[in-house]
Amino acid sequence: MTAPLPFSYQRYLAAKKSVDDRALNSEVGAELARRVVWGQAGAPLRVLEVGCGIGTMLERLVEKGMLYHGTYTGIDLDKDNISQAKTRLERFAAVRKENLTWKDEGFFLKGKNLKVRADFEAIDLFDFIQREQGQRAWDLLLAHAFLDLAPLPAALPGMLSLLKKGGTFYFTLNFDGATIFQPPLELDEHIEILYHGTMDARRVKGMPTGGSRTGRRLFGHLKAAGATVIAAGPSDWVVFPSPRGYPEDEAYFLHFIIDTIHQSLAGQSELDPAPFKNWVEERHRQVERQELVYIAHQLDFLGYV
Ligand SMILES: C[S@@+](CC[C@H](N)C(=O)[O-])C[C@H]1O[C@@H](n2cnc3c(N)ncnc32)[C@H](O)[C@@H]1O
Secondary structure, eight states, X not given: OOOOSSOOHHHXXXXXXXXXXXXXXXXXXXXXXXXXXXXXXXXXXXXXXXXXXTSHHXXXXXXXXXXXXXXXXXXXXXXXXXXXXXXXXXXXXXXXXXXXXXXXXXXXXXXXXXXXXXXXEEOOHHHHHHHHTTTOXXXXXXXXXXXXXXXHHHHHHHHHTTEEEEEEEEEEEEEEEEEEEESOOTTHHHHHHHHHHHHHTOEETTEEOSGGGHHHXXXXXXXXXXXXXXXXXXXXXXXXXXXXXXXXXXXXXXXXXXXXXXXXXXXXXXXXXXXXXXXXXXXXXXXXXXXXXXXXXXXXXXXXX
């Protein structure tokens, strides 16, 4: 088996960036651009991202010219992600030849037509909500590849309460019940059912999380939380080898996904260990041979409160 061990979560999130760039639903994104007046002079846009990981969404917004005058607050439970987000922002500014200063515990990113203050904090979402509710409000709330990890009926009302009245939410890459590999192997269907089962068994503070069908469930959960959806559409991950191989670091992304499935199903009583081991090893080899295709079905949402 030629998978690159040990796996790094931060490298996985970095490798995921190009996969996500392709996946994001362009119509939902266009509706976001129409709805949000990005950093009007005199009225900086206030952006909050929950579960921000290593800060790739901030980079994306700046790269696309979508956020150029405003503030960005990124929170994540994992302090290693937050530390990597800060390191990446320094590199990002250096590569783009932008000016980055550190003041009052925040970054100031300054360049031609760019004036953004960025703050990152390692904190649990529920603690953040409790601390900030009624204190601060944001214009735009982001949650990217995050809501399947959150207990939605408990988390959504609190998250949405951090938006100013009429503020916009942009919830992207919400997993929705399909994990597909090609070429097919005999165990695929059984593994998919068990793997999704591990997502559905996940509990946070004793509550079930969004789980394997977060995407479709969000329509109901958002409505129940008093939110209005104005755009929604698919944002499937589709990773395949082009004639020049996998783009960027996407081979690593695939190895990480296979390893995640491996770890989450290791010791499963409903799975015969030997054929499962063969499945895992064959999937890793397919990445090395540049044969593996991976598809995950996800949905993007845009709306307001
Ligand atoms: C799948 S990752 C996505 C990260 C990032 N949005 C991205 O797409 O690159 C989910 C992130 O949510 C964070 N997270 C999970 N539960 C959290 C919580 N209760 N509060 C804050 N962050 C949380 C994890 O640490 C992880 O970085």
